[in-house]
Amino acid sequence: MSSVNQATRIDEGKLNAFVGQMLGDLGGASSVAMVRMGDALGLYKALHTNGPMTSAELASTAKVDPRYLREWLSNQASSNYLSYDAASAKFALPPEQAMVFAIPDSPVYLMGGFDLMAAMLENQPKVQAAFKSGGGVAWGDQAGCMFCAVARFFRPGYHNNIVSTWLPALGGDVMKKLEAGANVADVGCGHGWSTVLMAKAFPKSRFVGFDFHPGSIADAKAHAETHGASANTRFEVGLAKDYPGKDFDLVTCFDCLHDMGDPAGAAAHIRQSLKDDGTWMICEPIAGDRLEQNLNPVGRLYYAASTMICVPTSLSQEVGTALGAQAGEARLREVILKGGFKSVRRATETPFNMILEARP
Structure with missing residues (x-):
């Protein structure tokens, strides 16, 4: 980075902050497909209706492949779209997130x-x-x-x-x-x-x-x-x-x-x-x-x-x-x-x- 800084006088603090913003933006962009699949497959609805579930429980309820679901759930938890309790290994849709993902008449349903x-x-x-x-x-x-x-x-x-x-x-x-x-x-x-x-x-x-x-x-x-x-x-x-x-x-x-x-x-x-x-x-x-x-x-x-x-x-x-x-x-x-x-x-x-x- 030092040669780049000398040539263009890049502020590393500003650069790192902007790269952090880009990671957030790319994460949001990647969420388009993930969220739409969660909606289409009834995953948010199942969690909203049944409460916290393990990956296996949700796979059985929603009738989806367990391996695909584990990866999807991990992405959703890392996105703060779902919560995850390590002790019980259960995923949940918090009530605030449910207003965005699972309640069509909510004023913030997105x-x-x-x-x-x-x-x-x-x-x-x-x-x-x-x-x-x-x-x-x-x-x-x-x-x-x-x-x-x-x-x-x-x-x-x-x-x-x-x-x-x-x-x-x-x-x-x-x-x-x-x-x-x-x-x-x-x-x-x-x-x-x-x-x-x-x-x-x-x-x-x-x-x-x-x-x-x-x-x-x-x-x-x-x-x-x-x-x-x-x-x-x-x-x-x-x-x-x-x-x-x-x-x-x-x-x-x-x-x-x-x-x-x-x-x-x-x-x-x-x-x-x-x-x-x-x-x-x-x-x-x-x-x-x-x-x-x-x-x-x-x-x-x-x-x-x-x-x-x-x-x-x-x-x-x-x-x-x-x-x-x-x-x-x-x-x-x-x-x-x-x-x-x-x-x-x-x-x-x-x-x-x-x-x-x-x-x-």
Whole structure:
């Protein structure tokens, strides 16, 4: 190291610290496959249901090969994903880790995030080519599991916030309208989890979910049927700039405005589709207006997703504004006001989202 230090004046302390960071990053990257197998094989669920088990006990319960399982369990214990008691030779899923790996309705359930990381890696060749061409990668052309991964990733946040926190944070009488019976359009609904959650909470209201991806609309219809929300929901393939309807009391956009090719055009159409006393609720990733405000763990993940998913999707569409997942409130406000809305305010926020309310 001494010759290297003399030539380039490397600070060995900084180098060792950075290598330590890289070991952590590589460990996290290696966890994508390990965690997804644990989920797919029911290993987390078995530990959550049955409590601490030896490797042999878990292998028998989950019906997996004991030798493979021993190696997987060792990795999980060294990752602090599972605990290990040397005296009893038993592995356990602590309650805090269970909220992340084994409880789908938990607000911090992150299995969808691991699926999303795998989809992003699968998407790399297409996005890498787009770096050279400057073109986009259409939503329908991205990695095959991207759509289900995105839906699974966002669902816990929607489940724990839309009805209980986000909708009540809107001004005026939005909640009263929903309880009495409102017309609602969920634009960019994807697999329809947001639409279904609202429809079940407000059975007197009528909900229509629009998305430009036919495959997602098919899944949304299936989700509505499975979860008993078909009576007051319907789903249609439609663009944010030309979906039908002129009398909506509420329009919602969950984590999709920044993906649109022409978000200002979408805002203008949404404005025209609302009643004069209607409301547009926009859920977007949390972000500051300057890069230095987003140099944190949440921003790190969002910038990666923006590079691999959001910007390529927008650039594949008409206009190709490419707001990105870290556009920030000021830029979003500019787009919304350009669409003809008179007021925009931040209604509420979480560590991962900001909820904007726009009114005509």
